[in-house]
Amino acid sequence: MASQLVLALLTGFLAGTLFSLVQIPIPAPANLSGVLGIVGIFLGYKGVEWLGIRVDLLEVLSSVF
DSSP, rough: HHHHHHHHHHHEEEEEHHHHHTTOOSOOOSSSSHHHHHHHHHHEEEEEEHHHHHHHHHHHHHHHH
């Protein structure tokens, strides 16, 4: 697990370096609030998985229409 995190961080660092060298904008939030938003999305997703909440979107839509 730790090696995956290190490899992911290294890959992201190298990609960021490459984007900077060729002077194109990064395809990620350029500030801490954007990064924290992504972390929040991930934690919310995992929280719903952990709680076991499920919503059948097709069933909800078929009951509305």
